[in-house]
Amino acid sequence: MLRSFPEAESGASGVWIDLLSPDPDERSIAEQRCGLKLPAREALSEIQASSRLRADGDVLYMSAALISGTGAGEWSNAPTGFILTPDTLITVRYDYLEPFDAVGEKLRHDVDVSAASVLATLLEDIVGRAADHLEQASAVVSKASQLLFFEEEERPGLKRETRKIRLIMRDVGRASDQASRVRYAFLSLGRMVSFILDRCTPDLDQLMQERFDSIRHDINSLDEFETSLEGRIQLLQDAAAAFLSIEQNDVVKVLTVASVVGVPPVLVVGVYGMNFRNMPELSWELGYPYALILCLVSGLLPYIWFKWRGWI
Template sequence: MLRSFPERSAAGSAESRAVWLDLSSPDDGEKRAVEQRFGIRIPDLAALREIETSSRLRVDGKTLYMSAPLIAGINTGHWQLAPAGFILTPDALVTVHYAELAQFDAVEKAVRDTPDLTPASALATLLEDIVDRAADHLEHASEVISQASQSLFFEDTFRSGLGRETRKIREIMRNMGQASDRASRVRYAFLSIGRMVSFVLDRCTPELDQALQDRFEALQHDIASLDEFETSLGGRIQLLQDAATAFISIEQNDVVKVLTVASVVGIPPVLVVGVYGMNFHVMPELGWPLGYPFALILCLLSALVPYLWFKWRDWI
């Protein structure tokens, strides 16, 4: 599908008057029309997926070819990285992508009736929206991590039983894992955008007015701050994941400790009972009137002594 902005008038074609052309999963006919009009080559999906810097950022005369992965599937909850191409020519900005990207739909409304729109200003507007959305995603991830921290460190977690709290912490760790995965995808996207911004400033500064230069430089500063924030967020996530694992291990160790103490305390009485269960003809205690109470007391003492020893060592 081919969209062009600003909207064409009745007197002219979209390609002849458009400042920004957006190709969403274009067919061969749409590609050829744009290529012939601007003398460019529209990359296919395989080319956009290339990860080498030389493939993502290159110049051909006065035309800049750039690509970056963007976040798709936000509305459905199934996030994925979708590559998008940006072709900046002196006459128009051409974007191409093969997945539905909310960023392009939102910017379309912003630039549809913008006066004095230029290809570079359209690109700046598009990148600003992408970076703003990246900041929103990181803020949401930070809220998830803050809730997990509150649950782990400030709530009395282990009072309702190990099984229930294990399920609770497993859910917390799943939420943190999702937040970490999404934050890493967002970081990969905005760092790619940062390389694009530096590339545009390096190649186009003489042609950009001061206002546009300031916008691109502000994008660089925003991306640098987002990178620092994501790095800090990653450290918090790692700390909470380690803490959650440690809490589960501590609780499990307490359970194992109780079972170990119980088994050790029970061994001496079993030994006593085993001795008096032997079939010997000569066993004086069998003829004592108090032989049975004596054996019970001996079983009790044999269990009490190791228990008191564990208590004295502060193992229970």
């Protein structure tokens, strides 16, 4: 799909030309109108800085991995190309991205815009929505922290603790994935803004320079917030693993104590189960109660020892 802003009957004569999953005919029309070669989808996915950012005279070729998603946690990185000329901004994308529609609606009939101002508006909206992603991830992490560190189980147990931690880690893992995609987007966007300022500063007025510089500062501050968020996520993951390990150790400790307490009575029963002819207790009337008491005492002594040592 090929769209032009502001709207024009020629279809590709506006200040901003947006191509969404263009077919060969649409690519050909845009290339003929602008006299430029549009990047293929494979080129937009390159991760080298030299492939993402390059200049050809007064034309800047840039690409960034933006965030595409439905809001239900199914996020993905969407490689997007930006071609900035003195008069026209061309964007090439293969995924639906809300900022492009939102900015397009604002600029649909606005004829008093420049290519640089359209790009600045796009980047401001993209960074703002990325900040919303971080806020969502931070809210999930805060809720997980509350559940993990401050809420006590009414009926604690390994099964309930395992289920609780599994649910917490699922949510935290999704938040971590969301934050990591935002950081990846910020990495490419930050380089892109710096590239624009380095290459275009002499041609940009003071207001445009301030807007791009503000975008760069916002990206840097949000990147620091994302780093802090990743630290909180790592703490939660480590704490959850430690809590689960402690719960498992408690279970193993109980089983160990039970097995050790049961060894002496088994030994007593084994001895008196030999049925030797000359075993005095066999003809003793109190032999059976004596053996039972001996089993009980031999089992209690290890239990009292463990209790005294504070192991249970």
